[in-house]
Amino acid sequence: MKNNIDRKYELLSAYVDNELSDLEIRKIEEDLKSSPDLRKKLDDFKKVKRITSSSVKIVKENPFFETRVAASIRIKEPFYLKFKKFYPLTAIITLSFIIMVILKYNPGIINNLVEKQKSNIAGFYKQNLKPLLYVADLTNEDIFNFAFYHKLPLDSKRQQYLYLSSNSKNGNYFEISSNRQKISDNNLNKFIKGLNLNNSQQKQVDSLLARYADNLQSQVLVNEKNIVAINPNIWNFNKALVADLVSFAAKVNHGKFQNIFPTGDYSLYPNAAMPQLVDKVNSASNDNYIFITPDTIFSDSFYFDKKKFKNDIKKFSNQITKMNDNFAFNFQLDSNLIKFNNFSSLGNNFKVYMDSNSFRINVPNAIVPQFPMRGFDSIASKLSKAGDLFRMFSFNFPEMNKGKNFYYKYFYSDSANGAKFKSFNFDSTFTFGNHKLDKLYGKNFKNYRFANPDSLNKLLKFFFSDSTAFNQKELQEEMLQVQRQLEEFQKQMQQFQKQIPNKSVTPKTVKQIEI
Amino acid sequence: MKNKKKKLELTQPQILNLDDDFSLIKRFIDGDESTFNTLILRHKEKVRNIIYMTLNNHELVDDIAQEVFLTVYKNLMRFRFESQFTTWLYRITINKCKDYLRKMKIRSIFQSFKDSEEELGYSPSTDEADVSEIVREAIKKLPEKLRIPLLLKDIEGLSYQEIAESVQCEIGTVKSRIFRARESLKNILKPFEKELL
Known part of the structure; x- marks a missing residue:
């Protein structure tokens, strides 16, 4: 709606300037007869046009202007001024040309500069090693x-x-x-x-x-x-x-x-x-x-x-x-x-x-x-x-078994008091990465009972939130495997305890690793 | 058919009339440089007025007008007679004014903030100010793209077609810009409605 009115006013403004076609003039004149608002708007436009035309001072004539222009035409433009606008372009072309010439005759100059800087820095680091x-x-x-x-x-x-x-x-x-x-x-x-x-x-x-x-x-x-x-x-x-x-x-x-x-x-x-x-x-x-x-x-x-x-x-x-x-x-x-x-x-x-x-x-x-x-x-x-085997040996060396909370003996034989049980597969345990296991032992180890899955869980949680970020997934999988094996081992031990007679038996053939 | 005849009637007398712009330019191209002086005499006041109205500065008028005619002199040999000379001349004039305003804008970036504040703070006093001065200040406040078509129409009396060619836009755009310029001017001058309108 507003656009239509604006268009009508636009035509009215052009009507004041006498810039409409005959058809448009007839149309707008018909509208003017029926619309007092449009007539008021026409008056406004006429007034604005009048005050605009009358208000602007016409600049004073300058009788010598043509003489001045003629003189400026006669004065020959200095040679350097003709090329003034080309100065930036000329500078860029000249610079590019110089660079091209330098690179043509010294193709490795940039590489040399970079290498020199690199060797300077490297030289600084290499001092006094x-x-x-x-x-x-x-x-x-x-x-x-x-x-x-x-x-x-x-x-x-x-x-x-x-x-x-x-x-x-x-x-x-x-x-x-x-x-x-x-x-x-x-x-x-x-x-x-x-x-x-x-x-x-x-x-x-x-x-x-x-x-x-x-x-x-x-x-x-x-x-x-x-x-x-x-x-x-x-x-x-x-x-x-x-x-x-x-x-x-x-x-x-x-x-x-x-x-x-x-x-x-x-x-x-x-x-x-x-x-x-x-x-x-x-x-x-x-x-x-x-x-x-x-x-x-x-x-x-x-x-x-x-x-x-x-x-x-x-x-x-x-x-x-x-x-x-x-x-x-x-x-x-x-x-x-x-x-x-x-x-x-x-x-x-x-x-x-x-x-x-x-x-x-x-x-x-x-x-x-x-x-x-x-x-x-x-x-x-x-x-x-x-x-891996040496680390296992070192870990189980008798001197290490002094701790009160950690009792674990490495049975070389798979028989004790005539009872048979599967030996715990240390190979698979230690091959997963002795570093990680060592790290487990190293961290506040005494607070955890190794064979207790609950304690082990705490231990795992503790370590998974530690700084082993770069190996976490791999370690996590391997530690879960260890956990499962330990749980199985605990069950076997419990079963074994049930099989042992109530009276204490001193095993005759329990053989520890001979060191 | 009728249209073609009308065109011939319009164009032929222009070439034949020795006093018109085209014949003067032809003579200039043929080597008669004195005709350029006639062209200056004929159009200098319009050019100077357009510059004055656009820039609203007396001191710049002759310098920029001189640049306009120098540009015309350098390029007149390549004039193609496809449009009126005045259209071409006004286009050069407006472009020179725009160039100047652009330079001023760049320069104003480096002017102190204080100066620009003072400029913006201008408020005409109705009691003492000249009515024409008030209107001139109001026109000055119009944006450049509205101000130039309005002045070319109301002061110089150019047709919409000539304005369109001078400022290089469509006639419809010129029509719209002049209308918007008048509406804006009316709004700016509203406080002085009684005295002016």
Whole structure:
């Protein structure tokens, strides 16, 4: 409706300007006769037109205007003014041309600049890198734990550890976190006792470990800027150390060796004179390191001069000892990065998973050098199994069973007092991941009765809300499996108790693991 | 058929008449530059008035008019005789004014806020102000797209067709804009209804 009225008023305005066709004029004049409102509107338009026309001052004439224009036409425009409007375009074209010429004759200039900046930053991070062995004051026990627990302390106070591992799903990866295997101490001693080694044999073990310790010096470097540089060959060192230790154990006391490694195929160590693999692995080392800084991870070449470092230590031992006392390594990530559960470091294909307690870095397989021994891959899985068995042995070693609330004996035999029951399948329990189980034991373990499913449930809940975010699903499935097995085991034990006569019976043939 | 004849009647005399704009331009193209002076003399006041009405500033009139005629001089050789010379001339004039207003707008961004407040705070006093001044201020308050067609119509007396070509829009748009300009002007001048309307 309003639009119609507006259109009518619009026509009325044009009528005042005498801009309508004959037909429109006739139509509007008819409407005007019948509508007083329209007549009033027409008056308004006429008044507005009148006051508009009359109000505007006509500008004063300028008799010299044409002379002025003629003069300006005669004045030749300066040359540079003709091109004034092209100045920005000319500048852009010139600049582009200069850049093209530079790139034509120096095609790598941009890359060089970027690389220079990168190497400057990398150079800053690489300054004053020292072997972890020296800074963290590693012992033979630490080297031994590196073999079977894949961990190396990063500081002398043993607050942070570097954990190495690899699996088929994630490939090689390492983690930096606080110590999570508090109960797995004194393992070297257990190994020695388990094998019943004499002094001479102990020295051989020490010598073996010392040799690895020496070689590991250049594999993990740290500095006061909280930088950790890891040579990817360290995974091979780990495998070689396990192989050498297992080989040594089989060689030195085959009977006792069965106690430590009760299951598994030992045919992989038939040669008692198997050479130490450390030299072979050492030959595969290259100068490529993975640098972990609080704000980035990158892979770059770095040459660590071990001899020079040793000489420096000899020369400046006093000063270095003082410096070393002041140097407290404490790796901390940029707190802003923690909110990202995982991210890929630029260009390096490193996958990083982190939370507030630890972080894990998946290392591309291509970075890790090939193990320098043909056919070693087929042995590797068996060595992994051997590692699992040693951890099981270590955990059940009599010294560990001192706690009041934890009573669990590992029955080597499947018979007790003539009664038979299925032996608990430890293999399946431990193969799911000894790290995780160790972590379970490490956390306030005494408050839980291991064989009590209710307590175990609490324990599981406690851990599922912990920082194992990156493995939670996998761990959850495996822990539920453990839970089911434990429940079954408890039932069997209860059934077994019913079968035992009321009077106390001293079993004659209960045989514990002989250590 | 009738229409064709009418067209011929309209166009032929224009070419034949030596005094009209087209013949002057033809002579200019043929090399007689003195005819350009005649074109200036003929149209300078209209151009100056349009500039004055659009910009409402005496001092700028001659400078911008000079720019208009210089542009005409540079491009006259390429004139295509498809529309009236005045339509082309007014279009150049309005475009020059728009260019100036655009520059002023950009410049005003950098002016202090205080200055613009003072400008906005203008309120004419009815007792002392000249009636024409009040109307001029009211016209100034109209948006540019309404103000120019209104002034071209009411002051310069251009037809809707000429205005449409000058401001480069449809005739219907010109009709609508002039109507809206008058409605707005009436609303602005409502406080002075008794004195003016």
